[in-house]
Amino acid sequence: MTTADAATTGSAARAIETAERTLDLVRARAAGAEAEVTVRQGTEALTRFATSFIHQNVASDVNHVLIRVALDGRSAATSIDGPADDEALGRAIDNVLEAARVRPADPGWPGLASRSEPPEVDHFDEATANATPDERARRVRAFVDAAGGLETAGFCSTTTVQLAFANSAGQRLTGRGTAAEIDGIARTPTADGSSRRVSVRLDELDGRAVGERAAGKARTASKPTDLAPGRYEVVLEADCVANILSFLLVAGFNGKAVEEGRSFARLGEAQFDRSISLRDDVTDPGTLGVPFDIEGTPKRPLDLVRDGVTSGLLHTRRTARAAGVESTGHAVEGGGAWGALGANLVFGAGQKTTEELIAGVVRGVLVTDFWYTRILDPRTQVVTGLTRNGVWLIEDGRVVRPVTNLRFTQSFLDALGPDAVRGISAERALVLAGWDSIYLVPSLHLASWNFTGGAKG
Amino acid sequence: MEDIATQAVEAALAAGAAYADARVMEIRTEAMSARNGVVEGLDRAERAGVGVRALIGSSWGFFAVPDVGSRAARRAGEQAAAVARASNLVAGKALGLVPEAPTTGHWESERLEDPWAVGLAEKGDQLEGVTRTMLEHGADLAEASHRIWDTRKWFVSSEGTRVDQHIVECGAAMSATAVGDNETQRRSYPGIRGQYGTRGWELVREIDLPGNAARIAAEARALLTADVCPSLDATDLILGGEQMALQIHESVGHATELDRILGWEAAFAGTSWLELPKLGSLRFGSELMNITADATLPGSLGSFGYDDEGTPAHPVDIVKDGIWVGALSGRDSAALAGIARSGGAVRADGFDRIPMVRMTNVGLVPGSDSLASMIAATDDGIHMDTNRSWSIDDKRLNFQFGCEIGWEIKGGKRGRLLKNPTYTGISPRFWGALDMLGGPDEWTFWGTPNCGKGQPQQIGHTGHPAVPARFRGIRVGVRG
Numbered sequence: 001m002t003t004a005d006a007a008t009t010g011s012a013a014r015a016i017e018t019a020e021r022t023l024d025l026v027r028a029r030a031a032g033a034e035a036e037v038t039v040r041q042g043t044e045a046l047t048r049f050a051t052s053f054i055h056q057n058v059a060s061d062v063n064h065v066l067i068r069v070a071l072d073g074r075s076a077a078t079s080i081d082g083p084a085d086d087e088a089l090g091r092a093i094d095n096v097l098e099a100a101r102v103r104p105a106d107p108g109w110p111g112l113a114s115r116s117e118p119p120e121v122d123h124f125d126e127a128t129a130n131a132t133p134d135e136r137a138r139r140v141r142a143f144v145d146a147a148g149g150l151e152t153a154g155f156c157s158t159t160t161v162q163l164a165f166a167n168s169a170g171q172r173l174t175g176r177g178t179a180a181e182i183d184g185i186a187r188t189p190t191a192d193g194s195s196r197r198v199s200v201r202l203d204e205l206d207g208r209a210v211g212e213r214a215a216g217k218a219r220t221a222s223k224p225t226d227l228a229p230g231r232y233e234v235v236l237e238a239d240c241v242a243n244i245l246s247f248l249l250v251a252g253f254n255g256k257a258v259e260e261g262r263s264f265a266r267l268g269e270a271q272f273d274r275s276i277s278l279r280d281d282v283t284d285p286g287t288l289g290v291p292f293d294i295e296g297t298p299k300r301p302l303d304l305v306r307d308g309v310t311s312g313l314l315h316t317r318r319t320a321r322a323a324g325v326e327s328t329g330h331a332v333e334g335g336g337a338w339g340a341l342g343a344n345l346v347f348g349a350g351q352k353t354t355e356e357l358i359a360g361v362v363r364g365v366l367v368t369d370f371w372y373t374r375i376l377d378p379r380t381q382v383v384t385g386l387t388r389n390g391v392w393l394i395e396d397g398r399v400v401r402p403v404t405n406l407r408f409t410q411s412f413l414d415a416l417g418p419d420a421v422r423g424i425s426a427e428r429a430l431v432l433a434g435w436d437s438i439y440l441v442p443s444l445h446l447a448s449w450n451f452t453g454g455a456k457g
Numbered sequence: 458m459e460d461i462a463t464q465a466v467e468a469a470l471a472a473g474a475a476y477a478d479a480r481v482m483e484i485r486t487e488a489m490s491a492r493n494g495v496v497e498g499l500d501r502a503e504r505a506g507v508g509v510r511a512l513i514g515s516s517w518g519f520f521a522v523p524d525v526g527s528r529a530a531r532r533a534g535e536q537a538a539a540v541a542r543a544s545n546l547v548a549g550k551a552l553g554l555v556p557e558a559p560t561t562g563h564w565e566s567e568r569l570e571d572p573w574a575v576g577l578a579e580k581g582d583q584l585e586g587v588t589r590t591m592l593e594h595g596a597d598l599a600e601a602s603h604r605i606w607d608t609r610k611w612f613v614s615s616e617g618t619r620v621d622q623h624i625v626e627c628g629a630a631m632s633a634t635a636v637g638d639n640e641t642q643r644r645s646y647p648g649i650r651g652q653y654g655t656r657g658w659e660l661v662r663e664i665d666l667p668g669n670a671a672r673i674a675a676e677a678r679a680l681l682t683a684d685v686c687p688s689l690d691a692t693d694l695i696l697g698g699e700q701m702a703l704q705i706h707e708s709v710g711h712a713t714e715l716d717r718i719l720g721w722e723a724a725f726a727g728t729s730w731l732e733l734p735k736l737g738s739l740r741f742g743s744e745l746m747n748i749t750a751d752a753t754l755p756g757s758l759g760s761f762g763y764d765d766e767g768t769p770a771h772p773v774d775i776v777k778d779g780i781w782v783g784a785l786s787g788r789d790s791a792a793l794a795g796i797a798r799s800g801g802a803v804r805a806d807g808f809d810r811i812p813m814v815r816m817t818n819v820g821l822v823p824g825s826d827s828l829a830s831m832i833a834a835t836d837d838g839i840h841m842d843t844n845r846s847w848s849i850d851d852k853r854l855n856f857q858f859g860c861e862i863g864w865e866i867k868g869g870k871r872g873r874l875l876k877n878p879t880y881t882g883i884s885p886r887f888w889g890a891l892d893m894l895g896g897p898d899e900w901t902f903w904g905t906p907n908c909g910k911g912q913p914q915q916i917g918h919t920g921h922p923a924v925p926a927r928f929r930g931i932r933v934g935v936r937g
Contacts, residue, residue: 053549
């Protein structure tokens with residue numbers, strides 16, 4: 001259900017009605033204004049547990065209206081969270097029109113998205129949209145029980161989004177989506193182990209299975225010993241891979257970063273190992289989200305890396321105008337200073353199991369999660385961070401012992417560069433880093449990773 | 458609005474809550490940004506709603522609605538209790554609250570110039586002007602921005618506390634980026650995130666963006682051809698005040714949050730290397746190290762009159778003469794830890810988020826030296842300033858921080874420019890190496906407007922009084 005034509009009943013109809021009504025209120029005040037309206041409605045609920053019991057259990061209704069207007073190319077935006085009656089909307093519109101009138105001119109204003117149809121996508125599950133606190137608590141109960149007495153912590157969440165977009169250029173869109181996630185750790189006195197699962201459907205989250213995996217990791221990671229810093233082969237599990245991709249996206253494939261000379265990306269060059277293919281594809285059945293962005297631009301499947309060759313960039317309307325291309329539909333609310341961000345990244349699957357990746361390592365490190373990664377330079381993609389939630393030494397294809405957490409300082413670009421990838425798993429995991437950052441990623445065996453310090457400095 | 462909050466609390470109690478509180482909030486914001494001489498972003502927002510917290514047994518239930526009407530408030534109260542009750546399926550020991558005398562009152566942040574009264578044209582002209590200046594003096598990319606937050610909130614608890622606050626925060630930032638063959642160098646002013654406080658537009662005028670634009674652009678350009686910071690296992694390190702604010706935030710502020718120490722944040726933000734039995738005796742740093750958490754400091758970004766549990770703001774000693782003596786706490790965490798009174802450090806970033814332990818103004822008490830005296834007293838070392846990257850482990854123990862700019866120090870004089878300076882350490886060892894501390898003249902209340910914590914994640918505003926400082930024998934120049 002992706003277009004206004006397909007929108008029939010319920011929340012989608014209410015959302016598009018609010019968007020249309022807001023446009024009418026803008027027209028009544030400034031007939032010549034360009035205007036676009038996004039309405040986001042839904043619920044967010046998260047059941048959080050620590051020291052093996054639920055300590056914070058939260059839920060909220062969402063009713064968000066984003067209005068952007070432009071008067072002779074002078075644009076301003078406003079949003080309201082609260083009652084969207086005519087009085088509140090009218091006050092917000094008066095405010096944003098006044099701001100647009102007095103602000104300096106903006107020669108880079110790209111105008112509004114014209115009418116076009118997005119791909120058919122409906123990553124939505126009615127049962128998840130109606131999930132109760134009891135249903136989330138039952139999954140937490142199963143996670144805690146599966147840990148077999150280890151201390152546990154984490155959360156189970158459900159999110160429902162109904163989106164409607166309308167602009168004065170005639171574009172009308174609706175979309176909807178659900179997301180359910182369970183994410184937790186189990187803890188021994190000397191180690192933590194993590195596991196998580198994301199799906200459109202809460203029914204697909206098996207708290208017991210996720211808890212067992214976290215507990216298994218914690219037990220096998222216990223009593224770690226130090227490993228000397230240095231360069232090692234690594235097997236990085238899915239969450240580490242998603243973390244790497246987040247930096248490549250924001251500081252690399254982002255059209256704004258390219259325009260400003262801050263990006264490594266050079267179209268047509270073999271900047272990655274030839275085994276790597278990356279797509280942005282909201283139509284993939286394994287992902288989540290809606291098929292258009294905050295500017296009303298449809299998201300069509302887009303190759304970013306094809307067989308190791310950089311082949312595409314993400315754009316908003318502003319960055320696309322500067323580059324002389326079309327927007328790819330990657331504008332997010334409040335993201336103007338960052339550029340093109342919103343993505344449904346799909347990393348092409350390999351053919352090995354994670355166990356087979358490990359079997360291919362001569363001497364290396366198996367890493368569950370990264371933690372607190374920060375970029376030192378966007379051009380070289382040198383990033384520092386730490387390992388977390390389970391790290392092991394691999395020798396001659398076998399996991400031989402757990403090791404204490406390590407700090408790394410590593411170019412993510414070099415780590416995925418030509419001849420740097422030795423294996424990609426067939427199994428992929430969905431990693432959710434916010435509603436606009438969704439990654440379907442495998443585990444990777446990489447030839448070299450620069451660990452620059454141990455837990456003791 | 459107080460009546461609306463009262464109705465929400467009454468509904469939660471009627472639905473079975475042992476304790477309940479409610480916050481009605483109205484938040485108004487403005488953000489303007491310019492790039493390369495053009496204002497590209499002007500975003501305003503208004504948010505209004507009520508959030509209700511209900512305690513049943515071992516769990517808080519929280520429910521929020523984007524509405525400030527009576528019916529919505531009562532529904533939020535009922536739902537908060539229902540959500541808390543669902544937690545009984547995975548229950549722990551009943552949660553207690555340390556006592557806090559019921560209070561009533563009103564608090565407003567001080568401001569000399571209303572930021573809403575300053576015209577958008579003037580604001581835009583300033584941002585466009587400084588970005589043009591930076592372009593003219595060596596920047597390839599010049600960015601500048603300002604932000605305003607205007608928050609009114611009404612708090613009511615089932616114990617009889619009724620307080621309301623009006624907090625206005627604002628500030629500005631700018632940066633110049635120079636692009637080289639295979640690198641970028643950036644200089645920011647006043648700091649990586651700018652400078653913000655619970656003040657009016659006078660803060661933006663005081664930091665004087667126009668007077669510093671040319672300098673930072675020239676520095677960014679010069680860094681492209683500067684030598685790389687050497688890799689040394691141990692050297693004397695002098696940090697500027699802005700980087701010290703980051704050092705305090707990451708390695709002291711987060712480490713002393715009581716919810717982390719108790720394991721409540723273990724799965725996401727992490728825990729702490731600090732253990733409660735050592736409170737009052739553990740050596741955190743040298744005797745020069747005195748850290749307080751003080752929400753009463755005028756104008757600092759972490760200042761308020763009451764926290765989001767209604768506890769009046771009050772100063773709390775965190776580290777005294779190098780010994781760990783206090784924690785950032787709320788009423789529930791203090792009760793569990795056996796601390797007599799809440800530290801008044803519980804806040805939420807909006808009506809739709811549950812309050813949690815946050816830093817207030819966590820900062821250093823100044824010493825008696827100065828940046829100039831530190832340089833003069835250093836025979837062989839490196840001076841670094843302005844944060845560029847920050848990474849620290851989940852126990853807040855092992856850190857690696859990078860700065861935008863560095864200078865070699867030889868024979869008591871600042872020498873050649875150094876790029877990509879980084880340093881790394883283990884927190885108590887690092888703070889134990891502190892041997893010189895800037896004085897009151899260099900004491901600045903740095904504001905951090907982007908502290909992430911919690912699930913769902915919340916963005917907190919924190920303050921960090923800081924001065925320049927010298928540390929002996931620090932590893933620098935870690936590279937990839």
